[in-house]
Amino acid sequence: MNIWFDKIKNRKERIKFVELWAEYVRTHSDIEWSKQQKIVVDSQLKSLITPNKK
Amino acid sequence: MEFIDKKTIKLDKIPTLLDEFVVDFTKMLQKHAKYVIVSGYVSILFGRSRATEDIDIIVEKISKNKFYDFYSDLQKNGYWCVNIENRDETLRMLLDGFAVRFAKKQNIIPNVEFKFAKNSVEKNAIRTGLDVIMPTGKIRISNIELQIAYKEKVLKSDKDLEDARHLETVFKDRINNKLLEKYREMFE
Numbered sequence: 001m002n003i004w005f006d007k008i009k010n011r012k013e014r015i016k017f018v019e020l021w022a023e024y025v026r027t028h029s030d031i032e033w034s035k036q037q038k039i040v041v042d043s044q045l046k047s048l049i050t051p052n053k054k
Numbered sequence: 055m056e057f058i059d060k061k062t063i064k065l066d067k068i069p070t071l072l073d074e075f076v077v078d079f080t081k082m083l084q085k086h087a088k089y090v091i092v093s094g095y096v097s098i099l100f101g102r103s104r105a106t107e108d109i110d111i112i113v114e115k116i117s118k119n120k121f122y123d124f125y126s127d128l129q130k131n132g133y134w135c136v137n138i139e140n141r142d143e144t145l146r147m148l149l150d151g152f153a154v155r156f157a158k159k160q161n162i163i164p165n166v167e168f169k170f171a172k173n174s175v176e177k178n179a180i181r182t183g184l185d186v187i188m189p190t191g192k193i194r195i196s197n198i199e200l201q202i203a204y205k206e207k208v209l210k211s212d213k214d215l216e217d218a219r220h221l222e223t224v225f226k227d228r229i230n231n232k233l234l235e236k237y238r239e240m241f242e
Contacts, residue, residue, distance in 0.1 A: 011212070018216045022223035025101035030055055033101050034067035041070040041098065044105035048163050 055100070057228060062185045065099070069190050072098060075164050076109055077191040079156070082131055084194075086124040088114040090183040092196045093205075097217035099186065099195065100224050104213075107163045108155065114180055115170045121145050134159045175200075198225050203237030 025033045056064045067073070076095065083089050093110040094102075116124070125141050128134075136155040138144045144154050148170050157165035171177045179196045186193050198221055205218040222229065 014212075015216065015219060018219050019223050021103055022101065022220045025220075026224045026226070030066040031068060034070075037101055037103055038068050038070045040103045041072055041105045045071050045164060048105065048107055049161060 058187070061183075062187065064187045067188060069188065070098075070105075072105060072109070072164060073188065074190065075158075076166075076193055077188065078131075079109075079133070079166050080111075080193050081191060082127045083111070083113070083124065085127070086120050087116045088180050090180045090194055090196050092179060092201065093209075094213075094217060096195050096198075096201050097220050099193075100221065102217060102220045108165050108167045110167045112169060112171050112176045112179055114177075115149075118145065121148075128156060132159050133157065136162055136165055175204075197233075198228075199230055199234040200237055202229075203234060203241055207238055207241035 055066075058064050069077070072095065076091065076099075080089065080091070090112050091099075091109060092112055094104075094106045095109045098104065098106060122141065125144065133156050135144050136157050138147055138154055147154055148168075151170075151172050153167045153169040155165040155167055157163065171180055179200055182197045182200070183194045184197055186195055202218045202221050205214040205221075
């Protein structure tokens, strides 16, 4: 029961954050939001990249 | 970002590694076929704070010779097909309705999940796409309303619902609500 409740709570919080960030993107210049996005996207991508072992 | 007209958006963002990869790949592709980028990358292009390992691209079906030219261009520019080695087999897979994946040689990620349009929704996505002009180049993406509805009603994972919410918020002053409702009903 508590786990289910936490999951819903986390989901709501997550969606709230998505909306907050999207609102920031909407109301700020491309340069301002994209320099922050670049840090997240590039680091996530680098951690995913696997050299071809073939 | 700025709407230059109903079908063109100017985006002055600092490109991520994904943006650079997409511009590089589509520079080749656009010489050979009409295409549209769909799904997760569309949300990421407009600011979603996450990466993806694959970029989904729907391509208008092209002739064998045109495909061979494109394939040759890919090889010259340092790409390889991740899941199939042979050119003819790659084309056969595409014609059978399957997707193939292209990445930079020595890499598997990021890759382009490439498939031919095979139904009316996919053909419509190509026809009604938007051009996005960035400092590094121009790319073509699906219209925003179609992306939101497809993610909400068809894909429906937590990640897809977040992508949809992101797009809906970023474009709240620009969304054609009638069109969005039409797509939502269509996918219901």
